[in-house]
Amino acid sequence: MAMKPRHRKLALIVLVVAALGVAVALVLNAFNSNLVFFFSPTQVANGEAPTSRAFRIGGLVEAGSIRREADGLTTRFVVTDTAKSMPVTYTGILPDLFKEGKGVVAEGRLGPDGLFSATQVLAKHDENYMPPEAASAIEQAQKAQLTVVE
Amino acid sequence: MIPELGHFALIIALLLALTQAILPLYGAQRGNLTLMAVARPAAQGQFVFVALAFACLAYSFVTNDFSVENVARNSFSQLPEVYRFTATWGSHEGSLLLWVLILGFWSTAVSVFSRHLPEDMAARVIGVMGLISVGFLAFLLTTSNPFERLLPAAMDGNDMNPLLQDWGMIIHPPMLYMGYVGFAVAFAFAIAALLSGKMDVAWARWSRPWTTVAWAFLTLGIMLGAWWAYRELGWGGWWFWDPTENASFMPWIAGTALIHSLAATEKRGAFKAWTVLLALVAFSLSLLGTFLVRSGVLSSVHAFATDPARGAFILGFLTVVIGGSLALYAWRAPKMITGSGFTWFSRESLLLANNVILIAALGAVLLGTLYPLFMDAMGLGKISVGPPYFNAVFVPLMAPALFLMGIGPLARWKEASLPDIVTRMKWALGVALATGLLLPLTLDGFKPWAALGFFLAAWIALAVLAALLDRIKYSQGKLPQKLAALPRGFWGMLLAHFGMAVGIAGIAVVANYSTERDVRMEVNSYAELAGYTFTFRGTTAHDGPNYRAARGTLEVSKDGRPVATLHPEKRVYNASAMAMTEASVHPNIFRDIYVAMGEQLDDQGAWTVRLFHKPFINWLWFGALFMVVGGFMAASDKRYRIALRRSEVPKNIAAQGA
Numbered sequence: 001m002a003m004k005p006r007h008r009k010l011a012l013i014v015l016v017v018a019a020l021g022v023a024v025a026l027v028l029n030a031f032n033s034n035l036v037f038f039f040s041p042t043q044v045a046n047g048e049a050p051t052s053r054a055f056r057i058g059g060l061v062e063a064g065s066i067r068r069e070a071d072g073l074t075t076r077f078v079v080t081d082t083a084k085s086m087p088v089t090y091t092g093i094l095p096d097l098f099k100e101g102k103g104v105v106a107e108g109r110l111g112p113d114g115l116f117s118a119t120q121v122l123a124k125h126d127e128n129y130m131p132p133e134a135a136s137a138i139e140q141a142q143k144a145q146l147t148v149v150e
Numbered sequence: 151m152i153p154e155l156g157h158f159a160l161i162i163a164l165l166l167a168l169t170q171a172i173l174p175l176y177g178a179q180r181g182n183l184t185l186m187a188v189a190r191p192a193a194q195g196q197f198v199f200v201a202l203a204f205a206c207l208a209y210s211f212v213t214n215d216f217s218v219e220n221v222a223r224n225s226f227s228q229l230p231e232v233y234r235f236t237a238t239w240g241s242h243e244g245s246l247l248l249w250v251l252i253l254g255f256w257s258t259a260v261s262v263f264s265r266h267l268p269e270d271m272a273a274r275v276i277g278v279m280g281l282i283s284v285g286f287l288a289f290l291l292t293t294s295n296p297f298e299r300l301l302p303a304a305m306d307g308n309d310m311n312p313l314l315q316d317w318g319m320i321i322h323p324p325m326l327y328m329g330y331v332g333f334a335v336a337f338a339f340a341i342a343a344l345l346s347g348k349m350d351v352a353w354a355r356w357s358r359p360w361t362t363v364a365w366a367f368l369t370l371g372i373m374l375g376a377w378w379a380y381r382e383l384g385w386g387g388w389w390f391w392d393p394t395e396n397a398s399f400m401p402w403i404a405g406t407a408l409i410h411s412l413a414a415t416e417k418r419g420a421f422k423a424w425t426v427l428l429a430l431v432a433f434s435l436s437l438l439g440t441f442l443v444r445s446g447v448l449s450s451v452h453a454f455a456t457d458p459a460r461g462a463f464i465l466g467f468l469t470v471v472i473g474g475s476l477a478l479y480a481w482r483a484p485k486m487i488t489g490s491g492f493t494w495f496s497r498e499s500l501l502l503a504n505n506v507i508l509i510a511a512l513g514a515v516l517l518g519t520l521y522p523l524f525m526d527a528m529g530l531g532k533i534s535v536g537p538p539y540f541n542a543v544f545v546p547l548m549a550p551a552l553f554l555m556g557i558g559p560l561a562r563w564k565e566a567s568l569p570d571i572v573t574r575m576k577w578a579l580g581v582a583l584a585t586g587l588l589l590p591l592t593l594d595g596f597k598p599w600a601a602l603g604f605f606l607a608a609w610i611a612l613a614v615l616a617a618l619l620d621r622i623k624y625s626q627g628k629l630p631q632k633l634a635a636l637p638r639g640f641w642g643m644l645l646a647h648f649g650m651a652v653g654i655a656g657i658a659v660v661a662n663y664s665t666e667r668d669v670r671m672e673v674n675s676y677a678e679l680a681g682y683t684f685t686f687r688g689t690t691a692h693d694g695p696n697y698r699a700a701r702g703t704l705e706v707s708k709d710g711r712p713v714a715t716l717h718p719e720k721r722v723y724n725a726s727a728m729a730m731t732e733a734s735v736h737p738n739i740f741r742d743i744y745v746a747m748g749e750q751l752d753d754q755g756a757w758t759v760r761l762f763h764k765p766f767i768n769w770l771w772f773g774a775l776f777m778v779v780g781g782f783m784a785a786s787d788k789r790y791r792i793a794l795r796r797s798e799v800p801k802n803i804a805a806q807g808a
Contacts, residue, residue: 011494015506023510023547027517030542031535038532056534072670072751072758092668093748093760096384096729136532 036107040137044110045084051110054119057086058105059137066100079104079116083141090118103135153218153297156206160297163199163250164287166192170257170280174273178345186273190261193276196283197254204251207296208238217303220244220296226309226725228696236320237310242444243296245323249440250286252324252331253279260335260360267356274342275335282334285467293460309696309725318378326371326398330436332364333405337433340426341475344482354416354425359785361412361429362642365405366781372398373774384731384746386666386762388770391540393448396519397439400512404432407508414501418563420492421502423483428505430479434472441468447523493565500558507551514543545599552606552654555647556613560620578616582609593765594663603658610651614644642784646777653773659766666763668748672756680763682743683707688755689747697721699732702747702757706736713743718759720747741765 038056039049049055062085065078074091077100088106098104098121108118170192177185207220211234216222224244225237239248257279264272290296313319339357343349375398380388389395408428414420441464442448492498518535525533556578560571586605590596621640622632669677671686678684685705692701699721706713714736721730733746741764748758 012502015502019506019510020513023514023543026543026546027514030539034536034539034542036534036536038534056532068751072756073668093746093758096731 040140041079041081041084041086042137042141044086044116049110051112054107054109056105056107057088057116057137058103059085061098061100061102061104063100079106081137081141086114086116088116088118090121094121152206152209153215153299156203156210157295157297159199159203159206160287160291163196163203163254164284164291166196166199167280167283167287170196171277171284172280173277174280175277175345178270178273178277181270183269186269189273189276189280193254193257193261193280196280197251197258200247200251200254200287204238204247207244207247208235210297211235211238214307216305216307217300219298219300222300222304222307224307224310226307226696228724229307229310229315230695232317232320233310233315236314239323240310240314241296243290243294245327245444246286246290246294246440247296248323249327249331250283250290252327253283253286253334256331256335257283260338270346271342271348271353271356274345275338278338278341279334282338282471285471289460289463289467293463307725309723312697312721312723312726312728312730313382316378316382318374318381322371322374322378325367325374329364329366329368329371329405330398330401330440332360332367333401333429333433333436335360335364336408336429337475340429341478343426344478347482347485349422349426349486351416351419354412354422355790357429358409358412358416359787359790361405362409362781362785365402365409366778366785368398368402368405369774369781370778372402373771373778377771380767381733381735384733384760386664386733386744386746386760386764388660388767391518391537393519393523394443396515397442400515400519401432401435401439403508403512403515404428404435407505407512408432410501410504414498418492418498420498421505422486424505426483426486427479430472430475434468434475437468437471442519492563495561495568496566497558497561497563500554500561503554504551504558507547507554511544511547511551514547515540518543549602549606552610552650555650556609559613559617559643559647574620575613575616578609578612581612582606590662593659597662600658600662603654603662607651607655607658610647610654614648614651618644637787637789639784639787639789642780642782642787644780645783646780649773649776649778649780651773652769652776656766656769656773660764660770664762664764664767667761669759669761670751670756671759672754677759677761679761681708682713682763684745684759684761686757686759689750689757692719694721696725697723697730700747700750702745702759704734704745704759706743716743716745718745718747720749737768739768742767 036054036056037050038058041057041059043049044057049057057079059079059081062078062080065076067076068074069076071091073093074089075094076087076089078085079088080086088108090106090108105122106116106118107120107122108116110116170189173185173192174189177183177188207218209215210218210221211225212231214221214225214227214234216225220241220243221237224241225234229237237244239245257276260272260279261276264275267275336357339353339360343353372395375395376388379390379395380386408425411421411425411428415422415425445460445464447461518539522533522535525531557571557575560566560574582605585608586601586603589604590600593600621636622629625632625635627635665680667677667679671677671684673686673688676683676685683706685707687703687705689700689702692699699719701717701719704716704718706716716734716736718734719732721732722728723730731746731748733744736743742762744762744764746760746762748760750757
């Protein structure tokens with residue numbers, strides 16, 4: 001029972017559609033639960049960030065704000081977009097390029113007390129490189145301030 | 151002088167590439183043998199001049215010529231010589247030059263090993279590769295000249311990014327590009343077939359070894375990249391689903407689909423149009439990958455805005471290549487004659503299923519990689535799509551493909567018998583199920599994903615064995631002779647499939663049973679992880695050629711017996727003042743012990759230290775190496791050379807007759 005070309009083409013189309021269907025279902029499901037949104041400290045201060053799911057913040061590590069706790073592994077610092085700032089806590093070893101006054105992006109959850117508990121702190125591989133999220137947060141904040149001044 | 155010479159060589163290379171593209175393609179269309187004959191010398195000449203330009207740039211780097219902007223930005227006088235050389239391709243401009251160099255290398259290889267091809271076919275293939283060279287050379291010369299002078303010259307360079315100062319990074323980019331650019335050959339063959347309208351089985355046979363070699367190089371390149379990330383980034387991870395990684399993984403998925411559909415096209419004349427489309431897609435994704443990683447669009451979509459010429463050129467080039475080839479395909483593909491039929495259960499149908507699943511997985515990776523860029527470019531907000539998305543999508547999609555991988559090599563072409571395969575594979579299924587269910591219990595607790603991984607790994611490995619036994623069952627002679635008589639293409643397939651099994655076993659263990667701890671360690675204190683005791687003996691100062699380091703000493707023991715002494719470092723590079731963690735690893739076949747230093751905590755010499763136990767991680771690298779060797783072996787199969795000799799005969803006769 002060799003397939004005729006027409007049937008073969010039909011079988012192929014059915015297969016492709018079925019596979020695409022499965023893929024689309026998986027993708028949409030995974031997208032919904034795993035997309036991580038970004039918020040700047042100003043947006044967080046305005047209450048735009050969710051309290052129920054993880055998200056990313058970015059900005060500069062405020063100068064003089066890094067405090068290490070007694071266990072030696074937990075670090076507290078403040079992330080600012082130059083308009084608003086927010087406190088962050090992280091337990092673990094920080095990346096090499098994590099420094100005061102430098103750009104940082106952190107992923108985690110916002111506590112009811114306004115403390116952001118980071119599960120991940122990202123700093124990129126280049127000294128002069130500003131994480132794009134951090135750069136954009138600062139840019140937005142400065143634009144907003146300019147509009148207020150005007 | 152040398153940089154100007156290099157610049158000049160690039161201009162000549164562009165002129166030769168134009169010749170290599172236009173004359174042979176026009177000649178092939180007109181049936182003009184003289185014009186077609188230009189293809190080979192033009193391609194070889196172009197390669198010579200690109201190589202000259204590359205040598206000039208490498209010379210500028212090695213001799214610390216900081217009057218060249220590219221050198222001043224990416225090298226440093228204290229950098230060890232080998233890294234000064236590899237810095238040649240460390241920048242955007244240099245890496246594109248490497249790309250063109252490798253394209254020239256492949257074009258020359260095609261010009262040498264295409265004597266058996268019909269003249270018009272060879273002329274078209276080389277001509278299309280010339281067109282690609284023209285695009286890249288024009289891009290280099292107009293927007294990214296690697297020889298740009300810096301006046302006044304810099305006193306010293308900015309240094310190479312310390313992370314790239316590792317020998318994994320020396321060979322990763324050339325291998326990756328050998329893969330990317332190798333798909334240009336498959337692409338050129340596909341375009342040549344569409345132009346000539348000759349889409350026969352011979353076409354698939356010509357293009358198959360090239361494609362397999364490119365795939366093997368790409369596999370090696372990706373493996374080296376993962377290995378580098380694992381050792382050098384200090385996080386113990388080997389795959390992050392980062393856009394730069396996905397950029398190389400997408401052409402690999404398409405290439406994997408392509409080498410499988412080429413098999414069906416060569417052996418049975420099946421899926422001709424589909425195979426051509428895959429060849430176009432694989433190379434288009436290679437181009438996309440090159441530009442995603444090299445244009446800076448990933449660090450910021452607005453990088454395009456700061457350098458509009460580059461961005462416009464890249465978008466234009468991608469549009470012409472992808473759009474043009476797809477338009478040609480749409481015009482020509484309907485004329486292709488499909489091969490003989492096959493039933494719903496046959497080698498063909500299984501290969502088709504493999505292809506469909508791979509393409510679905512490719513689509514998912516593409517979406518996850520480009521969607522955040524799209525959202526950002528449209529000003530719809532910043533989002534990130536991380537590993538959880540890719541794992542949730544990729545693993546369930548690939549699992550059925552991996553299961554079918556066990557059956558495919560056993561199924562007959564055209565029509566296979568399901569009951570027969572069930573009979574032959576019952577034992578393998580039983581053993582694989584038992585492995586999947588029982589093996590996790592011997593490790594640190596039962597985990598369903600680990601069980602799935604073990605099941606699939608065992609299943610594929612046993613299927614490789616079953617395919618081997620099936621193949622030698624009816625052949626004559628003693629076992630060594632039987633094995634020696636098997637074609638290399640078959641051995642290559644078995645080896646690559648076995649490598650997949652080894653790799654999956656490695657992933658299943660390392661993803662589920664790795665352990666890690668961040669600890670505060672005072673001098674002579676100890677910490678435990680996975681049955682090992684780590685004793686910290688403090689740090690000493692240690693200076694490298696272009697950095698200063700604090701070098702720690704950790705003694706690792708198990709049950710009181712010493713296992714290893716590790717020396718992780720925290721370096722600060724002189725030129726950039728950039729800090730970097732250099733991890734220290736003690737490997738063996740069943741596990742890596744991996745330590746990385748965090749920060750010094752006090753004057754007494756206490757540090758934060760990160761300890762990892764990574765079981766089976768090395769199986770990943772070995773699995774990938776098996777796949778690479780399998781690929782090269784398959785490409786060296788005798789039948790490609792027999793085909794070569796056979797088709798040479800008529801040409802010789804014709805020559806004698808003339």
